[in-house]
Amino acid sequence: MLDVTEAPTEAQFEFITFSAGDQSFCLEITQIREIRRWTPVTKLPHTPDDVLGVMNLRGAVIPIFDLSARFGLGETIDNERNVVIVAAAGGTTIGLLVESVSEILSVAKSAIQETPDIKSEAARQAILGVISVGENMVRVVNLDAVLDTEGGAV
Template identity: 90%
Template sequence: MLDVLEGPTETQFEFITFSAGNQSFCLEITQIREIRRWTPVTKLPHTPEDVLGVMNLRGAVIPIFDLSARFGLGKTVDNERNVVIVAAAGGTTVGLLVESVSEILSVNKSSIQETPDIKSEAARQAILGVISVGESMVRVVNLDAVLDTDGGMVA
């Protein structure tokens, strides 16, 4: 899966780290359009639990996903630190509700370790790799898998 992060082994990547489901994740900074304070969204009927609704972003209506719920980690609890990460991949723009945004992380490609084989296809699809940061691990989110609205990513 690391071949998605293209380039030579020592290429520097920058990620925005954030918390969802009390876990640390990150997205490549080039995928992020903006970070917004959480505001109520317009709910749509018959949507999965992880789809909170839609929001108007300067004239464009975008879906808002609860990333914690999307990953099967439970719904995000309302908190004043909650933010929406507006991200884009493959011409699709979405909002991802997360608990908080932490920092910008610059790492070499060689520092990104393969996702361990844990016998879960959903986990292998959702996470491109892991980065050791001190005593913790930060998971690199595969935004394309998050945008798979067929439900194939999360069991």
């Protein structure tokens, strides 16, 4: 009898891909709590332009960010496909307004390339890496950088 030992396979990571500012981004699926249809939010005074307001999510009030505006790609234009991705990082839950959600992407860690050195600390902080999907590049969002309001827009 032939004894075949299987080589250990590389761990797979799952991401939800979405569009913001006509660009492709993704978040690790473990950070996403739910995806909701866009509904108007309650605006708060003196908030940055990328903070649209707050939303009541089953008794919890969460801030809603326009991810496109947060990344300096312009405001998200109203569209029936717009959704809010409710995500959590470091014990904080937020909502991210995006243009649309695309698909679930399952990739090996080796498929995630480092963010190129583009002489922008804000860009390196906001994007954890890049995944090549066909002819497109999908950026892996650093949710902690989205939450970091100290440095302004990422």
